[in-house]
Amino acid sequence: MAKTRAHEPQPMPHTKAHHLLNPLRSLILTPEKLVARLDLSPDFRVLELGPGPGYFSPTVARSVPEGKLVLVDVQQEMIGSAEDAGFRYCATHGNFLSYTVNFRKER
Numbered sequence: 001m002a003k004t005r006a007h008e009p010q011p012m013p014h015t016k017a018h019h020l021l022n023p024l025r026s027l028i029l030t031p032e033k034l035v036a037r038l039d040l041s042p043d044f045r046v047l048e049l050g051p052g053p054g055y056f057s058p059t060v061a062r063s064v065p066e067g068k069l070v071l072v073d074v075q076q077e078m079i080g081s082a083e084d085a086g087f088r089y090c091a092t093h094g095n096f097l098s099y100t101v102n103f104r105k106e107r
């Protein structure tokens, strides 16, 4: 049977990104619990693939104060949402965003 477009894998639409910031997610896994599992050193350079609007990203970035967090998402709009999470970014190129670990605000 020929594959139709409807059967091709699609990323979660960026228009639904706000669902990924629902606080009820903490019932399953908080960003702090994720970071505890990662055992990061302060100078680590971390690549987060598919960060969406950045539910985990600020907490991960705070865990590498002498390092760097790089976000790469296939949807440029998701990177735009992650920017709104309060990062002061140092570089944006389409769907690639490289952050320093300074924040304009806490989430």
Ligand SMILES: C[S@@+](CC[C@H](N)C(=O)[O-])C[C@H]1O[C@@H](n2cnc3c(N)ncnc32)[C@H](O)[C@@H]1O
Pocket: 011, 012, 020, 049, 050, 051, 052, 053, 054, 055, 056, 072, 073, 074, 075, 078
């Ligand atoms: C379900 S969302 C999860 C977002 C985030 N990790 C979270 O837990 O809140 C999946 C994200 O991965 C991105 N994504 C899907 N395929 C990708 C790929 N091949 N490369 C980079 N990002 C991808 C989507 O655009 C979307 O933002």
